[in-house]
Amino acid sequence: MLSLTFFLYFGQLGVLVPYLGVFLDGRGFNSQEIGELFALVTLMRIIGPNLFASFADKSGKSLGILQIGAFLTFATFCSIFWLNSFWGLTIAFGLMMLFFTAIAPQTEVITLGSVRGDATKYSHVRLWGSIGFIVLTVLAGKLIDVFSSEAPIYISGAVLLGLFLVTLSLKEATASEHKSSAADSIWRKVRTKVFIGFILSSTLIQISFGPYYSFFALYARDLNYSGQETGALIALGVAAEVIIFLLAGRLIGRFGVKWTLFVSMLLTGLRWYLLAVAAQFWPTLIVSQLLHAFSFGLIHAASINFIHHYFGVQFRSQGQALYTSIGFGIGGAAGNFGAGLIWQQGQGAELAFTLATGFALLGALLVACIPSRYMPK
Template structure:
């Protein structure tokens, strides 16, 4: 994903088209997570849903080898994104069930995804320098095929029949000020990620950094994320979900502003990447902890799906579209990241309206 902008740029897309494509495929995240969630929660067959979704994700991603042009690529990536986001809640539910929602154990498992991310971002950046901007789709296909194969070796955690005895409606959980506040904060955070997800690799290239250097910078951010995952469980239990999220949003706002005004200095660029530990690592761990405990076992799959579809779907689409609109082939980079910092700050302010005891 960090190199999708480079891939599209290599195929002749303008920054506006890249932003529009990112926005349109991100909209698929609204429908995607709900495709399998209700079935998985009702049957308890989270693993079967994960395996089916992983196969369909790989299959549809491979369409990128055979199509070109704005709409063919947009449609193929959107279909892929729909299936991809359908399996993400199932991965989270399987993991949380295996560790019995223990925040420390969850974080220590989740960090291995970050380690894999480091390996492939560095490798992809190097391969782009050696070969071409088409490299990311070859590596992406390999990763997705490997994911499907890996799911075939997993086993389904024991299904707890007592969860079917819960009679409270999920709508009572959804229609509550606490959840609305959490969701609004998450949407604003994802809006702020628009310039980073869509244009960071192009931004660093415009600043004179090589593809391999960009790979190392992205890897540095994820390495910081790995380190914070090791401590996330203890920090969440000690400080609480609300204040962990609030701190993460404030640091994210600082991060985007540093990228806006001082990214030409490599020390500042490195510092901003280290803050990814909070922008994603701590924010993700705390959010997963909140959703799992807020919705309980019976509705955890649907709760994850609602969070993913609304926060990442609506928030991500709006952020990507806005970033593409203001980027202007790199001329609007400072304004785009400054606006991102404002959205992250507003995300933090939203959390102040939620009582800490309810999170």
């Protein structure tokens, strides 16, 4: 059931991340408004993960937090069917994202507890999230062509209901996974140069994703790709991600977290540069999407491995929450907001992806500066 939870969770992301811009464009929003809405919604990823992780670590009830989050995500999402204004949709999507952030960190904690931190076993469970992303992305792209830009919200509603129902069959992690020591403090871990370097690099990578997450589907449409073709391109990237998840445990074990992150971030920079200068050529888009294996898949697997070993049993939920809220929350919000300002209905696409290249390379540089002896092997 953990595999199915990942399938539905990331399947939901496979609907909204690529196509929320298309949905909002269909509702009459311009690129700046789309970027602002993305940014405001993403800010919920700063508040939510830490709030829910604190409850989970103190109560030892990760599963309960997960189930409540899944139910409230579905309940708040339903309001989107009756809203159309900028602030109405922003508040609705924001509340949905706030509760949605309760799901992934607790699922990660329960999964890592069940596989006892084994990177290979974790990757084999987590890859089902990538499969869900592929299936729902292709389906949503096809339904947009057949019906309209409203299709993503109908698919999302069904997926979120299914996700809540699946969480009801999960089992709680063992109590030992949640034990904490009053003598210890998570801030002792957070204040180190190692964690600061790691979290800053993670934030820079998420900033670099801003143009891709906010506008790739619209970018592909401007390049005369259909919704189905766009879905296939996105699915190709996630298919490459599935393959890398199968290999992630061995790659991290062979090269270590530091160099896995470093090389993956360099390749992420290459990916954005290709989109900036040669996106009009379909082979470029294919290569760019294949690099998603590194820019998301391997970076994510290595980052989760770092969090699991660096924070240990005591603060694993809060460590995961910090990674999500700072990297994906602050970084994602900044990237989405900046992309919205620069995009200018597609006229600023080259500049947006060029800047994304710089942020990815700067993230790689920060990782290179972290002494290897402080990183998990």
